[in-house]
Amino acid sequence: MNFTVVGYWHGYPEAGEATSGYLLEANGYRVLIDCGSGVISNLARYISVNDVDAVVLSHHHHDHAADAQVLHYHRILRHYNEGGERPLTIYTHDEDEAFANQLSAPPFVERGTYTSEAPLQLGPFQFTFTKSDHPVPTYAMRVEHTDGTLFYTADTGYMAELAEAGKDADLFVAECSLYAGQDGSHIGHINSEEAAKLAEQANAKQLLLTHLPHFGNHEDLQTEASKVFSGTVDVAVSGWTFSFTKS
Numbered sequence: 001m002n003f004t005v006v007g008y009w010h011g012y013p014e015a016g017e018a019t020s021g022y023l024l025e026a027n028g029y030r031v032l033i034d035c036g037s038g039v040i041s042n043l044a045r046y047i048s049v050n051d052v053d054a055v056v057l058s059h060h061h062h063d064h065a066a067d068a069q070v071l072h073y074h075r076i077l078r079h080y081n082e083g084g085e086r087p088l089t090i091y092t093h094d095e096d097e098a099f100a101n102q103l104s105a106p107p108f109v110e111r112g113t114y115t116s117e118a119p120l121q122l123g124p125f126q127f128t129f130t131k132s133d134h135p136v137p138t139y140a141m142r143v144e145h146t147d148g149t150l151f152y153t154a155d156t157g158y159m160a161e162l163a164e165a166g167k168d169a170d171l172f173v174a175e176c177s178l179y180a181g182q183d184g185s186h187i188g189h190i191n192s193e194e195a196a197k198l199a200e201q202a203n204a205k206q207l208l209l210t211h212l213p214h215f216g217n218h219e220d221l222q223t224e225a226s227k228v229f230s231g232t233v234d235v236a237v238s239g240w241t242f243s244f245t246k247s
């Protein structure tokens with residue numbers, strides 16, 4: 001199982017880059033976790049956009065979902081220009097039907113629904129969802145595969161339940177919108193120390209900080225998190241990859 005950072009910015013993308021989007025690949029199956037602004041353009045650096053089998057959206061803020069409907073246009077134009085478009089399903093929660101209905105464009109794009117009540121099997125991946133602390137309905141994701149376990153906090157304020165949901169993850173991907181000491185609880189975001197605390201409590205092997213701020217020095221985020229988390233800490237950049245291997 002391979003994980004690639006397609007985009008990692010909070011809110012809006014810097015030049016040539018993207019907001020939240022992460023590619024997960026295994027056994028020839030490809031899932032895009034979140035699909036924010038600039039993700040489709042940047043995805044083409046790694047795979048053919050036609051090769052995406054499914055998209056799973058953590059929530060509907062534009063920095064996580066703006067390019068989801070752009071994928072419609074890709075599949076439609078592919079159909080009329082080249083043919084051979086791959087079936088695509090976009091999965092989201094069912095707490096905002098107006099938005100979710102816009103994700104469906106049969107026969108090119110199907111809309112799928114997930115809940116925190118039951119696991120979702122997508123190809124070789126099993127997803128389970130935990131509601132996070134954010135101004136709109138948002139879900140953290142645990143993804144299990146025979147190669148290992150990924151956990152993604154999505155956007156969230158600090159909540160200890162996420163450490164439980166991410167227990168023993170090989171890679172713990174945490175949003176990190178703020179620097180140590182900055183309080184994001186009123187806007188549903190965590191800082192570097194809180195991200196590291198969650199990963200430490202989860203007994204995760206490795207921490208990736210993402211959803212990064214447009215101010216300050218990102219190296220400081222790594223320094224701050226390393227004081228709290230005992231494993232390896234990385235800070236997202238475009239194209240950052242992680243290979244899960246059976247231990």
Ligand SMILES: [Zn+2]
Nearest residue numbers: 059061134155
């Ligand atoms: Zn958000």
Ligand SMILES: [Zn+2]
Nearest residue numbers: 011061063155
């Ligand atoms: Zn966000």
